[in-house]
Amino acid sequence: MRDQGNQCSEQLGERLAARGLRPTVQREHVYRVLLQDRDHPTAEQVFMRAKKGMPDISMATVYNCLDALVKCGLVKEVNVDRAAMRYCPNMHEHWHFRCDNCGAVYDIDLPPSRLRLELKVPKGFQPKTYEISMRGACPNCAQDN
Amino acid sequence: MRDQGNQCSEQLGERLAARGLRPTVQREHVYRVLLQDRDHPTAEQVFMRAKKGMPDISMATVYNCLDALVKCGLVKEVNVDRAAMRYCPNMHEHWHFRCDNCGAVYDIDLPPSRLRLELKVPKGFQPKTYEISMRGACPNCAQDN
DNA sequence: ATTGAGATTTAGAATTATTCCAAGTATTGA
């Protein structure tokens, strides 16, 4: 667990390069901040933590770095999308598919399935609701490709 | 499918009452708007559609109505939460548990499971990523209860 | 090492989504 540092920056450099993105000290620093406390911080929290080791970093850069990390597959965004909340009057069990191209959100019916059974949580957690969402290309957009 | 109207308002009235909320023409109208086009509109879109039949309705009321509908279980919010995006450097397959009480987000490891196999989508959809998120009480908060 | 092209960072303005507020209005139960 110690010396995760170099591993981190090497992996980061490769990953970024693979996407045509450049490795920068800010990106590495932001990544390190994320690795340090695994508590799913908001961009604002990342900003505040990042400033400790890099006082001049700006909020815009934090967003930029987070985007870069997401693009190169080192970080996940925990939310369906960063835009407005959407509303759905279908209360049957189902999940959602959001098209990355056209932005449409589709209902996907749950297969007969034993999915429900599989959604087990560790002891102590008391789940009330859950949501499954997928992203990718919808039939229309997949065709135009 | 026709005459869904009265059914709609009856159900609405009961549901609202059960939560100590009052039935109002605005709430019914907003619900009707949601039932009309099942395309997961944003609050802004609901507002624009609602204005057609109720020109004086305000954006604040639309938000209020949507909240009421969500509270009484007739509508779902399609997003983990309406606050800031969160970032997670854990790229292993896992899902998230968000505590409604303290707001913390936990990683929940995927059980060995055949969950993956169950995530089938209808023909034509090309999923790239998916996310499973649950909400409820975390172990700490569940205890203090 | 130098250099030029293009990517990145920065601060702050702008935009977008959502919530708050105070005043007027509607609904409920007595």
Added chain:
DNA sequence: TCAATACTTGGAATAATTCTAAATCTCAAT
């Protein structure tokens, strides 16, 4: 009918995110 309370409204306020233009950095080719 009346009082209490919830709801609606328009607009202001806040919060999250994106945009902008100028300065700086990185890369790859000299």
